[in-house]
Amino acid sequence: xxxxxxxxxxxxxxxxxxxxxxxxxxxxxxxxxxxxxxxxxxxxxxxxxxxxxxxxxxxxxxxxxxxxxxxxxxxxxxxxxxxxxxxxxxxxxxxxxxxxxxxxxxxxxxxxxxxxxxxxxxxxxxxxxxxxxxxxxxxxxxxxxxxxxxxxxxxxxxxxxxxxxxxxxxxxxxxxxxxxxxxxxxxxxxxxxxxxxxxxxxxxxxxxxxxxxxxxxxxxxxxxxxxxxxxxxxxxxxxxxxxxxxxxxxxxxxxxxxxxxxxxxxxxxxxxxxxxxxxxxxxxxxxxxxxxxxxxxxxxxxxxxxxxxxxxxxxxxx
Numbered sequence: 001x002x003x004x005x006x007x008x009x010x011x012x013x014x015x016x017x018x019x020x021x022x023x024x025x026x027x028x029x030x031x032x033x034x035x036x037x038x039x040x041x042x043x044x045x046x047x048x049x050x051x052x053x054x055x056x057x058x059x060x061x062x063x064x065x066x067x068x069x070x071x072x073x074x075x076x077x078x079x080x081x082x083x084x085x086x087x088x089x090x091x092x093x094x095x096x097x098x099x100x101x102x103x104x105x106x107x108x109x110x111x112x113x114x115x116x117x118x119x120x121x122x123x124x125x126x127x128x129x130x131x132x133x134x135x136x137x138x139x140x141x142x143x144x145x146x147x148x149x150x151x152x153x154x155x156x157x158x159x160x161x162x163x164x165x166x167x168x169x170x171x172x173x174x175x176x177x178x179x180x181x182x183x184x185x186x187x188x189x190x191x192x193x194x195x196x197x198x199x200x201x202x203x204x205x206x207x208x209x210x211x212x213x214x215x216x217x218x219x220x221x222x223x224x225x226x227x228x229x230x231x232x233x234x235x236x237x238x239x240x241x242x243x244x245x246x247x248x249x250x251x252x253x254x255x256x257x258x259x260x261x262x263x264x265x266x267x268x269x270x271x272x273x274x275x276x277x278x279x280x281x282x283x284x285x286x287x288x289x290x291x292x293x294x295x296x297x298x299x300x301x302x303x304x305x306x307x308x309x310x311x312x313x314x315x316x317x318x
Contacts, residue, residue, distance in 0.1 A: 101161070101162045104157065104161050104162070104165075105168065107157045107160065108158055108160075108168060108316075109316075109317055110157075111150070111153045111154040111158075111172075112154055112172060112175065112317050114150045115151055115154050115175065115176065115179055115309075116310065116314075116317070117150075118143075118146045118147040118150045119179065119306050121139070121146065121147075122143045122144065122146075122147045122182060122183065122186065123306055124139065124143070125137065125139050125143040125186060126186050126299055126302040126303060126306070127299070129186070129190060129193065129295060129298075129299055131197060131291050131292050131295050136190055140187070140190050141187065141190070144186050144187045147179050147180075147182070147183045148180065150179070151176040151177075151179040151180045151183070152176070152180075154172050154175065155173065157172070158172035158173050158176070168316060171313075171315055171316040172316055175313045175316060176309075178305050178308045178309035178312060179305070181305045182302050185298060185302045185305065188236070188239045189239065189240070189295060189298045192235065192239050192243075193295065195231055195234075195235070196231060196232075196243070198227075199224070199227050199228040199231050199232075200284055200288055200291070202224075202277070202280055202281045202284050203220055203221065204220075205217070205220060205221060205261065205273075205277050205280075206220075207264070207270050207273040207277055209264075209265045209266075209269075209270060209273070210268075214262065214265060217261070217265050218262055221261060221262070229251050232244070232247045232251050240291070240295070240298065242290060242294055243291045243294050246286070246287050246290050250283050250284070250287060254280075257276050257279055258276075260272060260273075260275070260279075261273050261276035264276060
């Protein structure tokens with residue numbers, strides 16, 4: 001029966017493991033010497049030769065040690081330290097930024113208070129501008145200088161404010177701009193008056209031919225005319241422009257007026273000489289009237305700038 005299945009009388013089937021045999025232990029071998037034709041599965045099993053690694057020297061793997069080899073604890077420690085430093089730095093920067101913002105805001109409030117205090121003397125200085133006065137008040141330039149310095153300080157402090165104080169920064173900038181406009185207008189007007197008033201007074205011209213020589217008369221009129229033309233030609237643009245325009249027209253008329261005056265003296269025509277002098281004085285009086293009007297407008301503009309700056313500062317300081 002077994003022969004019909006292909007088995008021989010002495011089984012020689014052998015199975016060997018592909019894995020190498022451990023040198024520490026000999027493989028277990030089961031060989032059947034039973035020569036009978038097996039009739040049971042047991043006989044077939046016993047004829048099989050098995051080879052396997054020995055389990056005698058098997059030991060459990062120490063997983064913790066292996067994990068320790070894979071995880072580099074010094075590197076992990078470094079990253080933990082770096083993250084901690086970055087986190088601490090971020091907190092420090094945030095706190096420092098908040099502290100700096102508060103300091104900058106306090107500085108702006110202080111600068112705004114100083115600017116507000118400088119505006120009252122500036123109002124008094126603006127009110128003291130008078131073209132008919134014999135001399136300019138000596139309080140104008142110091143008052144303007146104080147306000148100018150305070151305005152520029154506020155500008156500088158406002159630039160340090162963060163975006164969290166954007167409204168305050170805008171108010172501070174506006175107030176400083178308005179105050180600077182007032183000081184600029186005040187000093188320009190004062191300088192204009194100081195330059196132009198000396199030549200707006202007609203020279204003392206003698207109209208009696210017998211009392212003056214022609215050379216002296218020509219020198220008197222010519223000297224005043226040269227000063228007038230020099231001053232008018234150097235007046236700045238954009239300041240009391242209507243007055244400058246009027247004086248420029250008058251400057252173009254001076255040659256004719258001077259000629260009429262000298263002709264009257266030369267011809268012993270006192271009336272003609274007097275008429276020329278009256279014409280000059282009338283034209284200068286007209287220029288004076290226009291100057292007074294323009295200075296009043298300038299004074300009003302200065303006061304408006306001061307009022308606006310004061311209101312803006314009140315909004316800033318609360």
